[in-house]
Amino acid sequence: xxxxxxxxxxLREVPAEAEVVSHQLLVRAGMIRxxxxxxxxxxxxxxxxxxxxxxxxxxxxxxxxxxxxxxPIIQPAELWQESGRWSVYGDELFRLKDRHQRxxxxxxxxxxxxxxxxxxxxxxxxxxxxxxxxxQCKFRDERRPRFGLMRSREFMMKDLYxxxxxEEGLDISYNKMFQAYVNVFKxxxxxxxxxxADSGAIGGSSTHEFMVLANSGEAEIVYCSDCDYAANVExxxxxxxxxxxxxxxxxxxxxxxxxxxxxxxxxxxxxxxxEKTIKTIFYESDKGVICAVVRGDREINxxxxxxxxxxxxxxxxxxxxxxxxxxxxxxxxxxxxxKGIEIIVDEEVLQLKNAVAGANKEDYxxxxxxxxxxxxxxxxxxxxxxxxxxxxxxxxxxxxSARGIEVGQVFKxxxxxxxxxxxxxxxxxxxxxxxxxxxxxxxxxRTMAASVEQNHDEKGIVWPVAIAPFEVIIVPATMxxxxxxxxxxxxxxxxxxxxxxxxxxxxCERAGVKFTDADLIGYPYRITVGKKTVSENTVDLKTxxxxxxxxxxxxxxxxxxxxxxxxxx
RNA sequence: CGGGAUGUGGCUCAGCUUGGUAGAGCGUUCGGUUCGGGACCGAAAGGUCGCAGGUUCAAAUCCUGUCAUCCCGACCA
Numbered sequence: 001x002x003x004x005x006x007x008x009x010x011l012r013e014v015p016a017e018a019e020v021v022s023h024q025l026l027v028r029a030g031m032i033r034x035x036x037x038x039x040x041x042x043x044x045x046x047x048x049x050x051x052x053x054x055x056x057x058x059x060x061x062x063x064x065x066x067x068x069x070x071x072p073i074i075q076p077a078e079l080w081q082e083s084g085r086w087s088v089y090g091d092e093l094f095r096l097k098d099r100h101q102r103x104x105x106x107x108x109x110x111x112x113x114x115x116x117x118x119x120x121x122x123x124x125x126x127x128x129x130x131x132x133x134x135x136q137c138k139f140r141d142e143r144r145p146r147f148g149l150m151r152s153r154e155f156m157m158k159d160l161y162x163x164x165x166x167e168e169g170l171d172i173s174y175n176k177m178f179q180a181y182v183n184v185f186k187x188x189x190x191x192x193x194x195x196x197a198d199s200g201a202i203g204g205s206s207t208h209e210f211m212v213l214a215n216s217g218e219a220e221i222v223y224c225s226d227c228d229y230a231a232n233v234e235x236x237x238x239x240x241x242x243x244x245x246x247x248x249x250x251x252x253x254x255x256x257x258x259x260x261x262x263x264x265x266x267x268x269x270x271x272x273x274x275e276k277t278i279k280t281i282f283y284e285s286d287k288g289v290i291c292a293v294v295r296g297d298r299e300i301n302x303x304x305x306x307x308x309x310x311x312x313x314x315x316x317x318x319x320x321x322x323x324x325x326x327x328x329x330x331x332x333x334x335x336x337x338x339k340g341i342e343i344i345v346d347e348e349v350l351q352l353k354n355a356v357a358g359a360n361k362e363d364y365x366x367x368x369x370x371x372x373x374x375x376x377x378x379x380x381x382x383x384x385x386x387x388x389x390x391x392x393x394x395x396x397x398x399x400x401s402a403r404g405i406e407v408g409q410v411f412k413x414x415x416x417x418x419x420x421x422x423x424x425x426x427x428x429x430x431x432x433x434x435x436x437x438x439x440x441x442x443x444x445x446r447t448m449a450a451s452v453e454q455n456h457d458e459k460g461i462v463w464p465v466a467i468a469p470f471e472v473i474i475v476p477a478t479m480x481x482x483x484x485x486x487x488x489x490x491x492x493x494x495x496x497x498x499x500x501x502x503x504x505x506x507x508c509e510r511a512g513v514k515f516t517d518a519d520l521i522g523y524p525y526r527i528t529v530g531k532k533t534v535s536e537n538t539v540d541l542k543t544x545x546x547x548x549x550x551x552x553x554x555x556x557x558x559x560x561x562x563x564x565x566x567x568x569x
Numbered sequence: 570c571g572g573g574a575u576g577u578g579g580c581u582c583a584g585c586u587u588g589g590u591a592g593a594g595c596g597u598u599c600g601g602u603u604c605g606g607g608a609c610c611g612a613a614a615g616g617u618c619g620c621a622g623g624u625u626c627a628a629a630u631c632c633u634g635u636c637a638u639c640c641c642g643a644c645c646a
Contacts, residue, residue, distance in 0.1 A: 012595060012607070013581045017639055037638065085646095091570095092645065109646055143570070143644060409646085441646080477605045512606035519606090530605055540605085 001470065003505040003514075007044045010517050020216050022452035023148025025461050029521045031448075031469075038145025038153035045469040045521060046448070050156060052467045053444050054135050056187045057158045064180040066131040066160050071113045073137060077103035079112040083420050094139045094153075106139035111417045111439060114161045118435065119423035122163065128425060128435070129169050131176075133160030135444065147216070149449040150405065156444035164436045165427065170412055174206070177410050177440045181210050184442065185407065189464025190451060193402075195221045196231035197409065198303050207411045210442075211404025212450035219404050222386050226397030234303045237382055238390035238399065243351040250354050250368040258363045261331020263296040266365055270356050273297075278349060278357035278369060280333050282317035282325065285309060287342070289317055289325060292383055293335045294346040296356075299385040308344055308381045326360040334358035334366060335375040345377035346384045405450040408442040455545075461522030462545050465568040470503040472561060473523040477511040477530035487554065488529040491539070494558035500565050519544070524568070525561060 009030040017034070018024040026032045031046030042050055058068065077095075080086035086093075086103075094106040107113065114132060122130065138157045145153050162173035178194065185192045190212050197209040209232055211221055223230035231237070260266045267274045277296030282289060287309050292300050306314050319330060325341065326333045334357035335343060349355075354368040357375075369375070388401035415434040418424065423435045448467070455462040465471055472495060476488035488504060495502040503523070505514045511530075518526050528540040532551075539557050542549040552560055 010607095011580065016575085016581070019640070034638095089646085090644095111646090138646095140646080144640095144642095146639085411646090439646090475605090480604075510604055510606085510608070512604090512608080514607095515605075516607045528605070532605090 001503045003473075003503060004507050006503065008517065008521070009043065010520050018148060020147045020150065020453070021456060022150070022216075022449040025452050025456055025520070026148060026449065029461055032149065038142055038151070040149065040152060040154075040445075048469045049448055049463070049467055050444055052469075053188060053447050054156070054158070056466065057135065057184050057442055057444070060180040060183045060187075061131075061133050061158070061160055063183075064131065064176045066133045066180075068134060069132050070134050070136060071107070071110050071117070073107050073139070074104050075107050075110075075113055077105065079116055079421075080105060083112050083115075083417060085112070092140050092142065094141050107136075108138055108140045109439075109441075110134070110136070110159055111161070111413070111437075112421070115417045115421045115423050115437070118161075118163055119418070119421055122423070122425055122435065125165055125425050125427045128163055128165050129173055130163040131160060131173060132163075133158060133440075147218075147449070149445040150218070152445065155446070158442040158444060160440040162438040162440070163423075164438075165425065165433070166436055167414075170414070170436045170438055174410060174412055174438050177438070178208065181408050181410060181440070181442070185210060185212070185447075187466050188447060188451060189455070189466055190407075190447070191454060192407070193221065193223060193230050193404065195223070195404070196229075196235055198232060198235040198307075199411070207409060209404075209406045210408035210410075212407050212447075212454060213402050214405050214450060214453040215403050216453050217403035217405040219406055220401060221404050222388065222390070222399045222401045224392040224395060224397055225400055227392060227395040229392050229394045229399075231386075233386055233401070234301070236386040236399075237393040238384075238386045239393050239396050240348050240351060241391065243353060245353065247353050249370050249373065252366055252368045252370075252374055254359055254361075255365050255367050256363060257332075257365045260363075260365070261329070266356055267296065270365075270367060272356060276352065276355050278334060278352065278355050280335050280358060282322050282330075282333070283314050284317045284321060285311040285314045287311045289321060289341045290314075291325075291335060291338050291341055291343040292346075293343065293349055293377070294384050295348050295352065298346065298348070299387075300346075301383055301385040304381070305344060305383045308379065308383060309342060328358070328360045328362050332358040332362050332364060333360055334369070335377075336360065336366060336369065338375070342378045343376070344379050344381055344383055345371070345375075347380050347382055348384060350380065405446065405453065406443075407447045407450050408440070410440045411438060413437040413439055456522075459516075460520035463522045463524055465524045465565060468501075468524050469521065470501050470523050471565045471569075472500055472502045472525045472527060473518050474502065474504040474527045474529065475511065475514045475518065476504075476506065477528060479506060479508050481531075481534065483534045484529050484531075487533055491527065491529065491554075491558055495562060498558060498562040500562055525565065527557065527561060 011028045014024050015027050030043050032040045096104050135158045142153050164170045192212045194208045194210050197207045199207045220233045222236045260269050263277050267277055274297035279294050279296045281292045294300050322330050350371050356367050357369045359366045390399045418434040424432045426432055452461050474488050474492050476484045479485050492504040524544050526542045533539050537554045538551045540549050541552055
């Protein structure tokens with residue numbers, strides 16, 4: 001390709017609307033343009049990167065036994081009503097009506113459609129297992145699209161669905177996909193981690209998210225410093241340290257604590273650290289008012305709590321409700337003498353001895369509170385939010401935390417959709433059984449954005465070779481010198497012949513302009529043809545990622561660069 | 570959905586407080602000089618000031634409404 005003929009439209013200035021670096025650079029480098037909030041066009045350079053990522057995904061899916069299909073974007077409401085998600089999905093679902101007033105939606109995901117397809121086509125165990133996937137636009141009417149391609153309303157996604165006879169088969173498919181995902185993200189040159197995740201409303205036994213490590217990530221993960229345990233904080237667990245101190249249980253006492261309504265104030269006032277206090281929070285849910293109890297230095301993990309009470313909605317109880325139940329303002333509440341509602345106590349609280357807790361009386365706390373003697377849970381469970389410094393639930397080593405961008409998720413669905421939609425097969429005993437499903441998604445655009453988040457510097461993008469829009473750019477310092485132009489052209493042809501994805505900057509621009517564009521767009525390798533090329537038969541090769549520049553003999557340049565590119569693909 | 574901010578040539582922004590009929594830089598086009606890190610000189614094109622009302626002799630500027638975009642939060646397969 002020739003830059004003079006290609007749609008290269010770089011911007012010198014940062015567009016005002018772009019906040020995160022990937023958004024800024026993708027726009028400045030002429031990869032994407034916004035049409036509307038969360039809706040983007042992909043320009044030739046950006047689309048080329050998308051296709052390279054898609055092809056890597058495609059190869060790995062095929063390798064794992066996947067078969068590519070393409071399903072409709074427009075989906076009839078009937079199927080969604082059948083699965084029950086028409087009413088559950090909410091405002092995030094783009095809904096529309098046709099001229100006959102029939103309801104449709106734009107697909108945010110394709111479980112219904114694929115399950116419908118499979119229930120019509122698959123009838124026998126002989127046809128299983130089956131892995132089907134597509135790379136397709138998805139639509140979600142995000143409440144707040146943001147960060148460019150990271151959270152958009154229309155986005156490219158690879159989604160694969162696995163169909164198996166039973167849980168064992170699902171495990172095999174799941175593991176295949178897990179490995180395929182590792183391959184994909186490795187090949188894309190990303191630094192990532194698979195983490196255990198919460199399965200959320202979708203249910204299911206196991207799910208992992210693939211997180212690209214980046215400070216701009218929306219998700220927080222913890223990972224073990226020693227073993228390979230890693231989890232989204234939404235679900236992360238931590239080891240409880242046994243309390244071995246021989247301190248005897250003391251008599252519970254009421255303490256006057258005027259104005260002390262935060263954990264910090266109380267801990268300081270009583271002269272203990274926060275780990276020796278008890279935090280009590282009341283929630284309202286669709287299962288009624290809930291009392292949640294954690295150690296004072298802890299945050300409640302609302303997702304875990306939600307899972308414990310099997311509710312779908314949870315919000316902090318207002319002051320009125322708290323007062324009705326405890327007789328006190330929220331600053332002085334505790335788990336003692338709370339009756340008639342569910343009390344979920346974090347397992348860690350059981351280790352506390354002679355702790356401090358609210359007395360359910362304004363300006364008063366209890367000291368020397370002990371679980372069992374002074375209060376009881378209706379359920380003891382893990383409801384705390386894990387943080388860096390906690391101990392690994394697997395091996396006991398210290399946990400670290402990091403931020404990540406979720407680029408993929410693998411999910412064991414089980415029979416949730418197949419049973420609702422009647423996707424069954426007949427086994428060798430003539431028994432009809434529901435097909436056991438899994439679903440596996442990768443955000444293609446998000447992967448592109450995540451790569452930029454991870455690979456950039458002050459000059460622009462630094463693409464890994466595998467997903468760069470072009471692998472090599474040849475820059476003749478000036479096109480006015482016929483010799484330079486000729487040599488550059490020859491080099492270009494040689495690299496093309498060698499199968500290298502190469503572009504030549506044949507514009508009549510000053511060298512500086514071409515260099516700046518090249519750095520911004522982020523081609524991994526740049527060959528400069530200049531005066532020295534003509535006089536000394538050498539060219540300069542600059543590696544974008546390291547900034548290192550070396551001089552090559554012209555005669556061996558094509559071969560050298562070809563080898564370098566192929567090695568790093 | 571709650572809170573905040575912003576809409577002025579293609580891009581970044583000034584002008585608005587104190588109303589008088591629109592500016593700069595970058596980009597674009599043309600001519601010339603330059604030519605290995607976003608050059609310089611000269612000329613030119615390009616704007617219903619988001620939209621709709623209102624106030625006024627007169628509105629980019631004041632008022633009301635509305636739409637869009639961005640940020641924070643809530644929410645989220």
